[in-house]
Amino acid sequence: MTTDNIMVEASDLVLGYERNIAVKPSSFTIPHRKVTTIIGPNGSGKSTILNAIAGVIEPLSGTIRVYGEKPGSRHSQVSYVMQSLAFPEGTPITVREAVAMGLYPKLGWFRRPTAEDRDRVKLAMERLKVTHLAHRHLDELSGGQRQRVYVAQGMTQPHEALLLDEPLTGLDMVSARTIDDIIHTERDRGHAVVLTTHDLEEARASDWVILMAGHVVAHGPPQEVLTRRNLEVAYGLGSLHHTDGSFIDDPHLDVEHDHEHGRHLHPH
Helix, strand or coil, X not given: CCHHHEEEEEEEEEEEECCEEEEEEEEEEEECCCEEEEECCCCCXXXXXXXXXXXXXXXXXXXXXXXCECCCCCCCCEEEECCCCCCCCCCCCEHHHHHHHHHHHHHCCCCCCCHHHHHHHHHHHHHCCCHHHCCCEHHHCCHHHHHHHXXXXXXXXXXXXXXXXXXXXXXXXXHHHHHHHHXXXXXXXXXXXXXXXXXXXXXXXXXXXXXXXXXXXXXXXHHHHCCHHHHHHHHCCCCEEECCCCECCCCCCCHHHHHHCCCCEEEC
């Protein structure tokens, strides 16, 4: 991978919160203009890696560079859509206003949006199929509709890379398909997309994978990373599979409970 094709480069990166280590020393790269999935068990450090790329947290040690610069710099051109955005209940924010908040990194508090800025808001709403919801308040929307609004907000922000924290978890079919389409069309537009997921098939369909288990177990093309040996390292020896051979990654799975109730699981 040449320097021009690298979005993220990390070396001996250690991450944590208030000195509680969440990611042990890890080195990895993430390519530009590709879809990269970060996968691993619950608590394995997936969202922490996204937070570091976005500049939300500082490394405890080691280095990380995004497009050759410190994460979170004004020129890094990274838009981060978190798993959930907190708006106080009852806050009278409309869908259009929420999407337009994506312009803040460019405009700040006082500059007025240009015609081009307003077009960005309009296009993002169209792409995420929320135009008809423009005047609705956020607390009137379903979970899937709100997620589409948050992704539209991220799309409105000028960016070279889009970070998405479990963007497809628990969504209705329309929302999941709409956001999945955004993931792949962003790549086709020459942008990088980095997302966390629990879905092994989603990871297999991406261009690049980072497999986590409190540290980076492996990174690279999915066929090289998602091997049986690497998955057993990440998820534990005897990783659980359905009787049909499909892989299970359910953070709420209770093996003993499932055995008691006749759900046939077995180590593979």
